[in-house]
Amino acid sequence: MAGQESLDPDRSMWDFIAVELRRQRRARGVSGAALARIIGRDRSIVSRIESGKIPMQLDHAEIIDREWNLERLFTRLVKFAKERKDDEWRLGDLTEQEARATRVRMWEIGLVPGLLQTPDYARAVFSAGLVRDLDTAVQTRLDRQAAVFGRERPPEVSVILNWVVLEQPVGPPEVMREQLAHLLTLGELPHVNVRVLEKNAGVHVGYDGMLELLTVDSRDIAYADAPHGGGLVTDPTDVEAFQVRYDRIGHIAAPLGASRAVIQQAMEMYQ
Known part of the structure; x- marks a missing residue:
């Protein structure tokens, strides 16, 4: 403290x-x-x-x-x-809060969330950006995952993926196939559930962008993405707005069984 x-x-x-x-x-x-x-x-x-x-x-x-x-x-x-955007509360960064969280809820609109990425998928994502040291970037991502999933008592993790995540190729077909298989494996863990928002859902509040909700020290905080870096949100009123948006997305997402079937079907695209 x-x-x-x-x-x-x-x-x-x-x-x-x-x-x-x-x-x-x-x-x-x-x-x-x-x-x-x-x-x-x-x-x-x-x-x-x-x-x-x-x-x-x-x-x-x-x-x-x-x-x-x-x-x-x-x-x-x-x-x-x-x-004051240059004077953020002493929260530390997203990685630090994920490592302390007892509950993690994520909505992703275009890519597999970093916490769920395979090494090859992460490398393909970083290769498309301005990262100079790919090995370091990938290792940092794996360390971030280990801090969450490698704990003795890992957090409850709930993930909703937009259908685009499954159909947007990232790297060669074998990378996508391995990544989707990894999502299925993670979804078998008792503390992880992965759901999909299918194409027929139409326009919805999720198109406002990705979001992540974390329960840390018995209080909820949010992470909102932005073009030049996201930020942690702590004000209860603002956090509640993210919670409402996440709930609305969840209301129209496919249930667990149907979501697994959708992911398995998407794997067939990457033979």
């Missing part, structure tokens, strides 16, 4: 909020437990905000400002921090 000594309020707005919250609380002689009661949460939430482990939520900022007569100090700070 990050401590106050590891925070840098001169560089990070979220760190500044964490440090300022503790300063304001102590100046008033308010305990962490008392502050937790004020915002209607558990004591551990206050500790995690002050240590920089989680960001302060806007509704908590508004309550604190009102109770302590701070004239919207924390409300303004939280809003400003959320608008």
